[in-house]
Amino acid sequence: MNKAIVSLSGGMDSATVLDWLKAKKRCKVEAVSFDYGSKHNEYELPKAEALAAYYGVPHEIINLKDVFGSFKSDLLLSGGDIPEGHYTDASMVATVVPCRNLIMLSIIAGLAESKGCDTIALGIHQGDHAIYPDCRESFYNSLRLTVQEATDGKVDTIAPFLNTDKYGILEYGFMNDVPYKLTRTCYKAQELSCGKCGSCVERIEAFAKFGTKDPIAYENC
Amino acid sequence: MNKAIVSLSGGMDSATVLDWLKAKKRCKVEAVSFDYGSKHNEYELPKAEALAAYYGVPHEIINLKDVFGSFKSDLLLSGGDIPEGHYTDASMVATVVPCRNLIMLSIIAGLAESKGCDTIALGIHQGDHAIYPDCRESFYNSLRLTVQEATDGKVDTIAPFLNTDKYGILEYGFMNDVPYKLTRTCYKAQELSCGKCGSCVERIEAFAKFGTKDPIAYENC
Numbered sequence: 001m002n003k004a005i006v007s008l009s010g011g012m013d014s015a016t017v018l019d020w021l022k023a024k025k026r027c028k029v030e031a032v033s034f035d036y037g038s039k040h041n042e043y044e045l046p047k048a049e050a051l052a053a054y055y056g057v058p059h060e061i062i063n064l065k066d067v068f069g070s071f072k073s074d075l076l077l078s079g080g081d082i083p084e085g086h087y088t089d090a091s092m093v094a095t096v097v098p099c100r101n102l103i104m105l106s107i108i109a110g111l112a113e114s115k116g117c118d119t120i121a122l123g124i125h126q127g128d129h130a131i132y133p134d135c136r137e138s139f140y141n142s143l144r145l146t147v148q149e150a151t152d153g154k155v156d157t158i159a160p161f162l163n164t165d166k167y168g169i170l171e172y173g174f175m176n177d178v179p180y181k182l183t184r185t186c187y188k189a190q191e192l193s194c195g196k197c198g199s200c201v202e203r204i205e206a207f208a209k210f211g212t213k214d215p216i217a218y219e220n221c
Numbered sequence: 222m223n224k225a226i227v228s229l230s231g232g233m234d235s236a237t238v239l240d241w242l243k244a245k246k247r248c249k250v251e252a253v254s255f256d257y258g259s260k261h262n263e264y265e266l267p268k269a270e271a272l273a274a275y276y277g278v279p280h281e282i283i284n285l286k287d288v289f290g291s292f293k294s295d296l297l298l299s300g301g302d303i304p305e306g307h308y309t310d311a312s313m314v315a316t317v318v319p320c321r322n323l324i325m326l327s328i329i330a331g332l333a334e335s336k337g338c339d340t341i342a343l344g345i346h347q348g349d350h351a352i353y354p355d356c357r358e359s360f361y362n363s364l365r366l367t368v369q370e371a372t373d374g375k376v377d378t379i380a381p382f383l384n385t386d387k388y389g390i391l392e393y394g395f396m397n398d399v400p401y402k403l404t405r406t407c408y409k410a411q412e413l414s415c416g417k418c419g420s421c422v423e424r425i426e427a428f429a430k431f432g433t434k435d436p437i438a439y440e441n442c
Contacts, residue, residue: 098331102367106324133370147323
């Protein structure tokens with residue numbers, strides 16, 4: 001691995017992947033984020049910028065609002081309210097954005113080839129597997145091969161936390177001082193994290209299990 | 222196959238796929254084109270619109286100019302001059318847009334799932350295989366699996382002319398009255414097709430082999 005592009009959302013998972021690339025792989029890294037019309041983009045993208053600045057890596061935000069304009073998902077500004085509860089709850093399926101990871105990673109793969117980067121990195125993990133098809137190991141394995149085919153073997157794909165969960169990510173992050181105060185996880189269109197959507201609940205439970213206070217503020221806390 | 226989305230460039234290949242879907246599969250079809258900053262988009266996209274109107278299918282043009290803004294390829298407005306000669310010539314490699322098909326088909330796959338379409342269709346063929354990695358059969362097979370994974374089996378991918386060449390496409394087209402006068406193949410940024418770039422040369426040779434006059438006009442002809 002010589003030079004990697006990480007898909008950086010501004011959340012905990014991709015922030016941890018960015019740290020892992022810099023600290024463990026010691027390779028050159030660039031970060032790419034997407035403005036795709038989600039309810040939380042407005043609050044999440046400044047976190048991605050802050051994380052890129054913290055780690056001193058170039059950062060590009062690509063506008064995908066037109067691409068996702070006709071997509072149906074409650075995660076998008078065009079969709080219904082963000083449901084509350086655990087990720088495993090049936091209602092959270094409404095937050096799936098069809099092929100979001102496939103689309104974003106395809107773009108990053110093309111960018112990687114254009115820029116002479118040999119690796120693309122993403123922060124999918126076991127906790128995502130139940131409701132998000134394009135976060136599962138079988139998707140990852142197939143995507144990896146497809147990207148290799150599309151780039152004539154020039155670009156490989158890695159997902160270092162594929163087989164761990166949010167707690168495992170947090171464990172790595174605390175041992176390596178990942179600045180989680182600079183991340184945002186909430187799906188809702190509001191400044192303060194709600195603490196009630198599936199994404200917040202998973203984060204809060206991981207911090208509770210770890211026995212450490214989450215450094216970000218939540219509504220009504 | 223119940224409802225398909227075809228990636229419609231405005232060229233011969235995807236026009237023939239559109240005909241095949243309507244005439245042979247008799248399924249509902251929608252067409253999607255991309256404005257991705259290529260030199261020929263300005264001239265190609267009106268042809269895609271005309272083809273969609275001819276076949277009476279809904280047509281959407283998605284803006285990808287921001288996505289491909291940092292990509293390096295002579296096919297793009299940001300790149301160098303379009304080389305002339307056969308596709309097999311080394312210079313034509315400069316017209317590869319990294320992962321173009323992967324990116325476009327990923328978006329179409331997500332759209333298909335959002336719209337309840339079970340199939341996405343593309344016009345790749347043997348003639349593209351030599352220099353375009355994301356037109357080869359091994360890419361297609363891998364992409365098909367990746368799209369199935371990403372959509373939980375809801376969306377399949379077809380490429381009806383994968384194992385034929387431009388001549389084979391033309392053979393189908395003439396037997397089925399595909400309106401090739403409404404298509405455009407040239408890579409250059411000019412109204413009249415140049416007749417000299419790899420894309421024009423392949424088309425002209427296919428028509429010559431078939432013994433029929435190409436219904437479109439060329440510069441200096």
